[in-house]
Amino acid sequence: MKKVWAAIIIAAAVLAMPAAGIGQPRVTITYWQYFFESKVKLVDQLIAQFEAQYPGVKVAHEHFPYDAYNQKVASAVPAGAGPDVINLFYGWVPLYVDSGYLQPLPLDAFPPVQLERDYVPMIRASKLDGKYWAIPTAVRSLAMFYNADLFRTAAVVRPPVTWEEFQAGAERMTARDDRGRITTMGFGMAPSGQDHHLLREVLFRQWGAAPYSADNRRVTYATAAGAEALRWYTDLITKSKVGAIDFFPGAGGYRSAFMAGRAGMIVDGSFAIGAIRRGTRASWGVAPLPGRTVGGAPSNFGSYWVHGLTTRAVGPRREAAIQFLKFLVSEQTQRLWLDAVGELPAYKRLVDDPRLAADPAMGPFVSALPYARTTFFVDEAAQRQVLVDAVNEVVLNNKPPRQALEEAAAKEQKVLDEFWAKRKRP
């Protein structure tokens, strides 16, 4: 009998506990991101700070594996669940906007004029129908990683400034066995890795072919200049043989090859710094991407993850979500993000910080931010495939680069047309 009484008392106490919290209205908002350890840890810290500043708001932080992210959203939203603030790859934003899942950023909290003044230019990719739909905390760009030990052995005195120098350096670093099989690549090549971005936003542009029309509706790289850029890239595989596709199998094989000392140079994103720092035995360095000519116009590819407000955030939850969003993209958070995650700040003011520019690993990436361009991806998987296939058509089937590029452009145009045809719907 005593036990029963004890149980009743405990149960009553447990039930009464939430009542103790009454007296202060609490709003709970939900934040979703994919799982990336350093980001998850940092956001947990940030939420603690935010909740201390806004005692009325509680933020539930949920994360999912990257591969299941869109599926998770798809299953949660029709069920009336899901986040108020969501983290998305910038290339997914049109999909989320057209699905009616994002609300535009409120003009008073995020005035477009101010955004465009304060942020690096690439964030304009998140402007759709004249409105901003999402905003990043951090951004990424491309640069060249080089193996300093291999540089020394091959008597390459400094990181190449032009692609011509790049090729010459790559040739000197490439090692082959007596049968001609490559044992060390001068350039770790990966069209499906970062190289399709390199082609699109760097090589095409520097060789004089803008990849897309200004309104992002037309594919424009299939020109003589574009074909020359593709030829230069594919010649590295077929003529000078300084690199090979799938040299190390697997996603990020080019990066693994670099870390194993089997590639003299790779083109990779700022997000690779952490892995390369942990995994590379040789001494290494980072340099800005070369240009076509000394002093010629530089170009770079930028990408980023954004935070957006979902249509689920209404009433008091919307107010709380806007506060949280402001907090997530604040200058203070951007600084923390740089230290904890290693991603570059999205604020121009922070980018201009001389300490950041002087950082040997970050510097070259940061210096590219003022001119880095994002590609307006409407179907990244399909658009990547088109260029990967163009490279393979030249390398494996000996197709003339011009023809391979024209076929690629036709295929990619179809993908764009499909997207824009659907967008016309109100």
Add this chain to the structure above:
Amino acid sequence: MASQVAAARLPRRGLRIGQQRALWAYLFLAVPLLFFAAIRVLPAVSSLYISVHEWNIISPNRPYVGLANFHTLAADPRFARAAVNTVRYVLVGIPAQMILGLGLALLLQRIVKLRGLFRALYFMPFITPIVAASWVWQWMYSQHLGPLNKILQAVGLPAQGFLRDPGQALYAVAAMVVWQYLGFQVVIFLAGLEAIPRVYYEAAEVDGATGWRLFWRITLPLLNPTLVFSIVYGTIVYLQLFTQVLNMTFQDQGGPLANTLTLVLYVYQLGFQRFKMGEAAAATAILFVVILTITLLQMKLLSKPVEY
């Protein structure tokens, strides 16, 4: 348990003990049936539903589009490519698996010593995780660093592209799948061979039949049920090829130039990488019809009752 036993004993509503037992049996059978319905049948039905709708995986709107997804697929060269490749995997893989499997089983049947060991060795690939095996094979095939090219060069042959060669890639993947299923095939054939009564062979030998005649006239016809099972099962495996292809061509999945792409891999790309769930579901529906037709045809054409 006690209550179940008690319930079974109590005569209720005039049911006899036999009927009650049957009722309980059905009740227990209903649980896995419900599970099967929820896990298998419902998703299949919902996939058919999605195949006539447009859905980008995110949007709450799924407008009905009739057969538009099927029309899109009919005009999609990548889909056609995936379909042709899938048929090629079946046409290459099944004969290779059957001939090698039967050959090994016949050899194993002849030896007494170490048969268990050999059987275990051949079976090992089948219980090796597919993903791990695929990655090891990818390295073995590696053009510049792989051991296969090293061996080829050691015996004076030119290095091959394997997975990087548009003409070889599909066969390179198929070889890995055959390797993987060979042990399973051998075990199935061994069981089938053991089931053939010795008396037939003895009688035939008395009549003067030897070697190949015994094989063609006795072994093969009496092995028919095993063969039909193996071919039907194997065909389904090859029609659903996915994991091996995805992992062996991980950087350019189904490549190079869609030369190893299979239907199921294309369904995955359409649905989960490009968010075209309607088209992906339509492709699944087509694959379902193809597998059903081929299986029914095979069972009808291949199973011949044999009487001696």
